[in-house]
Amino acid sequence: MPGFDEATSLRARPDGAGFDAQVDPDWTVAGRPNGGYLAAILALAATRAARAGGRDHPHPMSMSATYLRPPATGPGLVRTEVLRLGRTASQVRAAFEQDGQVCVDAVLVLVRLSEGSERRVPGPPAPTMPPEETCRPLAPAVPHLLRMATMAQLDLRLDPATAGFLDGQPGGEPELRAWLRWMDGREPDPVSLLFALDALPPATFEIGSTGWVPTLQLTSYVRALPAPGPLLVRQRAQLVLGGFVDELCHVWDASGRLVAQATQLAGVRFPGEADG
């Protein structure tokens, strides 16, 4: 089983209390599990809960997660609560717990996405990107910033125009654009898109922010089945104010179609500022 799928695998507890999960150190940033990685775990648990309720709704059309405290690596428990089983959509709450404390609380809207409906409005067009081979790979260690273990699992290549922070020379625009593939060769699917929507470093690195900052809230919409091939991911900060930033993320598949998007609220830190 390839890396991402193994790292997100679940085992149902015999007593029905939920699912056992393992937070894998390969999917951490600064030692804390990546938020999109935890989102994928919660989504997989939610779809299993819907299936147990008789609904074939395997795709998270929306996932809204609130991050209370970062879990440690190692075992955790995912509890699910089916809120509603519908004909075309089901709603499931899923919470990630460690030591009896909720670390992440999420509610998902699950559906079965279908191929090829008409796009009445296509959404924002994919940005023009240099080909993958001329983009800059992002290594796990960005010494002056932070250690992103996830980058050893990904073939993530930044548009050089948004990669100034790698050389300590932020470009000044709070936006990152990148090609994204999984190192294990897995192709994107709706659950792994939840990871892709939180895979990039903070877009504020390009305006000089530093270090790890916690995601407080992440809402992701997965709207279409992605084509095989690299994803194009754009993360852009909107308002940066009072130690917090909100970022919009868009993901296009290899055919250039918008397939997923997210908004997130996170802490942010700049040199010389006290911790928020």
Place this chain on the structure above:
Amino acid sequence: MPGFDEATSLRARPDGAGFDAQVDPDWTVAGRPNGGYLAAILALAATRAARAGGRDHPHPMSMSATYLRPPATGPGLVRTEVLRLGRTASQVRAAFEQDGQVCVDAVLVLVRLSEGSERRVPGPPAPTMPPEETCRPLAPAVPHLLRMATMAQLDLRLDPATAGFLDGQPGGEPELRAWLRWMDGREPDPVSLLFALDALPPATFEIGSTGWVPTLQLTSYVRALPAPGPLLVRQRAQLVLGGFVDELCHVWDASGRLVAQATQLAGVRFPGEADG
């Protein structure tokens, strides 16, 4: 007490089971309570739950709501669950129930917003708008579309450039822009911004969609204390696909500062299409 505050008022149940609320018919669209109105009720309950836990976190910095079924007008119960009480932020779950069924499930991040921090990135600039007096008031009844009782409670004035649907001539761009005030003269505050983020008709009216459609998921971020005066609200549809639309909403205060924003996933219907 003015209309909005009365319509969102809560009474704590003596048994501690939650808060009694009344869904007011004045805050409905096509007979169903407006989603932002329900969000405001949930936020008020959440801040009271945090206060009972000893935290002075009166402002919803984020609210993420999943809409399971539209409540009827009349009484409802709001249950709260404190997920975490923190130093600068607390997280509270709030659910709106009727007849023992959850209608809306929300998780809020509560803080105390402060005045006047530096905006390192100001966010999207306010669009250029004609003055209020030359904009088009939106009446409660738009005969060929739907009845929006909320519009009798609001002084909502559309930019004429985005008001073609009022005359049955949608302009073709999936965007609405409007000035917004409360008829009762109340000034905006963080809780009422949650309402403002869902106050406009669907932006897809400007590309020919019809009738009422349900909000499935709404995530709102309130980032700053709004100045008194009219709000400028822009609602824009992004991807319209397979009977669903996602919309981004931005709200600027009378001083032109971005104060709040939201993303929502909703159903959408066009003439000649079957119900989704």
